[in-house]
Amino acid sequence: MADTSIPNNNYAIETENLDIFYGNFRAVKEVNLKIEPQKITAIIGPSGCGKSTVLRAFNRMNDFIPGAYVKGSILFHGQNIYSTNVDPVQVRKRIGMVFQKPNPFPKSIYDNIAWGAKINHYPGSVADLVEESLIKAALWDEVKDDLQGSALGLSSGQQQRLCIARTLAVQPEIILMDEPCSALDPTATLKIEDLMRDLAVSYTIIIVTHNMQQAGRASDYTAFFTMDTDRAGKMVEYGLTEQIFTRPQHKETEDYISGRFG
Amino acid sequence: MSRETLNLHIQEIKNELLVISDLVEKATIQSIESLKNRDSEAARKIYLADQVINSKRYEVENSVLIQIATQQPLAHDLRLLAAMLEIASELERMGDYAKGICKVTLNLGNVDIPIPIKEFEKMGQLTVEMLHEALDNFLNEDVPNARLLPQKDDQVDTIFKKVEHSIVHMMVTQPEMIDHSNLLLWVAHNIERMADRVTNICERTIFVVTGELVELESKPKKLIG
Numbered sequence: 001m002a003d004t005s006i007p008n009n010n011y012a013i014e015t016e017n018l019d020i021f022y023g024n025f026r027a028v029k030e031v032n033l034k035i036e037p038q039k040i041t042a043i044i045g046p047s048g049c050g051k052s053t054v055l056r057a058f059n060r061m062n063d064f065i066p067g068a069y070v071k072g073s074i075l076f077h078g079q080n081i082y083s084t085n086v087d088p089v090q091v092r093k094r095i096g097m098v099f100q101k102p103n104p105f106p107k108s109i110y111d112n113i114a115w116g117a118k119i120n121h122y123p124g125s126v127a128d129l130v131e132e133s134l135i136k137a138a139l140w141d142e143v144k145d146d147l148q149g150s151a152l153g154l155s156s157g158q159q160q161r162l163c164i165a166r167t168l169a170v171q172p173e174i175i176l177m178d179e180p181c182s183a184l185d186p187t188a189t190l191k192i193e194d195l196m197r198d199l200a201v202s203y204t205i206i207i208v209t210h211n212m213q214q215a216g217r218a219s220d221y222t223a224f225f226t227m228d229t230d231r232a233g234k235m236v237e238y239g240l241t242e243q244i245f246t247r248p249q250h251k252e253t254e255d256y257i258s259g260r261f262g
Numbered sequence: 263m264s265r266e267t268l269n270l271h272i273q274e275i276k277n278e279l280l281v282i283s284d285l286v287e288k289a290t291i292q293s294i295e296s297l298k299n300r301d302s303e304a305a306r307k308i309y310l311a312d313q314v315i316n317s318k319r320y321e322v323e324n325s326v327l328i329q330i331a332t333q334q335p336l337a338h339d340l341r342l343l344a345a346m347l348e349i350a351s352e353l354e355r356m357g358d359y360a361k362g363i364c365k366v367t368l369n370l371g372n373v374d375i376p377i378p379i380k381e382f383e384k385m386g387q388l389t390v391e392m393l394h395e396a397l398d399n400f401l402n403e404d405v406p407n408a409r410l411l412p413q414k415d416d417q418v419d420t421i422f423k424k425v426e427h428s429i430v431h432m433m434v435t436q437p438e439m440i441d442h443s444n445l446l447l448w449v450a451h452n453i454e455r456m457a458d459r460v461t462n463i464c465e466r467t468i469f470v471v472t473g474e475l476v477e478l479e480s481k482p483k484k485l486i487g
Contacts, residue, residue: 213334245336247473257336259265 012037012174012204013058013095017072020053022065027053029232031072033223035174040196040205042215042241045225046256050233051208054225055176058206059095060088076174093120096167100179102159104151104166109134109143112151112162116170129169137165138195157188161195168199175199177207181214193218212257216245224253268333275325275346276401282318282353283397287390289315289360290456294386296367297449298379305367308360315357322350341473345466349400352459356393359452366445375442376432378450381425385453388418389460396463400470408467411460412478418457425450 013035020028028050035041043051053062060081062068073080081091104112113130116122122129130147134140139161143154151162160180167175177196181189196205196218209215215222222245223238237244237253248254255261289308296305326347329335335343370377392414399408426447433443461478469475 212336216336246340248337254337258339259268 010037011035011075013206014075015054015072016075018054018057018074019071020050020057020062021067021069021071023067026230026232028057028225029228029230029234031235033235033238035204035206036221037204038200038202039220040200040207040218041221041223042219043206043208043223043225044210044212044215044256045233046227046261047210048231048233049225049227051225052178053233055178055206055208056097058174058176059092059097061092061097063088093170094172095174095176096170096172097176097178098160098163098167098180101183102156102163104154104159104162106150106152108148109151109154109162110147112166113169116166120170133165133169134162136168136199137161138191138198139165155188157184157191160184160188160192164192164195164199172203174204174206177205179208179210182210189214216241224248224250224256226252226256268329268335268339271325271329271333272339272342275322275329275343278318278322278325279346279349279353280397280401282315282322282350282357283393285311285315285318286353286356286360287393289357290363290386290390290393290453293360293363293367294379294382294449294453296364297370297377297382300367300370300372302368302371305364309364309368312357312361315354319350319354323347326350338470341470345400345470348466349463352462356456356459359456362452363449366449369445370442373442375439375446377446378425378428381421382449382453385418385421385425385450385457388414388421389453389457392418392457392460393463396460396467400463400467403467403471405468405471408464409478411464415457415461418454422450422454 011034013033015031015033018028018031018033019026031054033054043055045051056062057070057074058081062070070082074082076091076095079086081088081095105115107115110130113133114126117126117129131140131144134143139158142158143149143162151159154162160183164175164180181192184192193214196207199205200220207215207219219241221239222241224236224244225233226236228234237248237250239249244253245257248257289311292304292308295301296308326343329343330340333339392411395407395411398404399411429443429447429450433440436443465476465478468478
């Protein structure tokens with residue numbers, strides 16, 4: 001990427017008239033969204049409204065889907081991450097992603113975290129990085145005596161925190177989370193939400209969730225998406241979570257969060 | 263969330279508020295009547311019946327909390343439930359004021375003192391009408407009328423000031439009547455406060471519809487939203 005050390009705006013990510021296509025189908029249209037740094041932003045909306053598509057566009061994960069392309073721009077430190085001179089691998093290092101289902105590698109806990117550091121030729125102590133990442137992901141105390149144990153032996157909640165630790169080890173600025181708690185029980189879910197709150201001190205977090213209560217509990221800002229008549233996803237309303245959940249400005253938002261549709 | 267379940271329970275709580283409001287209206291009129299007739303027996307009955315209002319208020323509170331806990335209402339639903347919690351509490355306090363009037367009836371007994379009963383009756387009538395309209399406006403989510411209704415409170419305030427003046431005059435000219443005159447001041451005060459609480463119900467109607475918490479006085483003032 002070009003020099004990104006000096007941000008030229010105050011937003012972590014800013015989209016300008018973002019359209020996302022899968023071949024001829026416009027899946028998302030005209031999204032203008034400004035993500036606040038070091039805050040948690042939730043994207044909510046009914047199935048098919050394009051919220052995961054938008055999230056995946058933020059670190060160019062859609063590049064892996066044949067025929068997928070974007071129009072408009074996604075600015076990260078003032079630079080469009082879809083510019084031809086931008087390396088998507090570099091984008092993904094700085095904008096990490098945690099997925100719906102915990103997906104640890106079938107390796108040891110230690111190797112799961114150390115893997116990214118090794119392939120990136122991390123100059124410091126990998127052991128320190130592993131410890132630091134596991135502490136940040138609130139997993140260290142539970143696994144420190146068994147770092148060589150298989151990651152697959154952990155509970156689902158622990159596996160998801162391991163995946164968060166693995167993302168943190170690459171030292172991103174933004175963490176994208178796509179339904180990170182949908183496979184977890186309520187206790188593990190609350191642990192992840194507490195962790196998100198701790199991480200938001202240093203990182204910007206964008207989470208896609210179907211769980212309205214989770215968006216209400218865990219986020220600072222909420223963007224509501226829905227599907228337009230042409231089936232393209234669009235952003236209806238964006239604002240402080242407490243405002244969206246108590247005094248939404250649009251009837252579509254009100255109807256969705258009140259369970260009248262979606 | 264099941265909309266049908268939530269809608270059903272919200273309707274049940276609305277119905278319960280109407281029942282409490284009806285009890286408060288009756289208690290208000292009857293408490294002033296007990297004073298007019300110096301009817302200790304009636305006063306005692308109304309006094310005891312206030313327990314029904316109190317327990318119904320707690321039932322509403324419990325129902326609202328159950329809906330919040332189990333249905334996770336948001337936006338309009340949440341504001342409505344919060345408003346119903348508040349209104350149940352306002353109604354319960356209004357019931358206490360009626361109970362206070364009955365206490366005066368009991369304390370006055372047959373003491374020979376002129377009671378401005380016409381004024382009390384007028385104040386009571388206006389207050390009950392206001393309460394009735396306020397509940398209608400709340401249930402119909404009628405914001406324009408909810409904004410207008412507190413103006414009626416000015417009529418209650420005007421009579422209150424007149425009554426207050428005459429009672430204070432009685433205290434000055436007939437100092438031996440001070441204790442009993444003071445009881446009459448309490449009656450005037452109680453009815454006047456009831457009307458103020460109707461204004462609070464109007465404020466909640468506006469909150470449910472717009473999300474704004476306003477203070478309805480001569481000039482509406484926006485607090486949040």
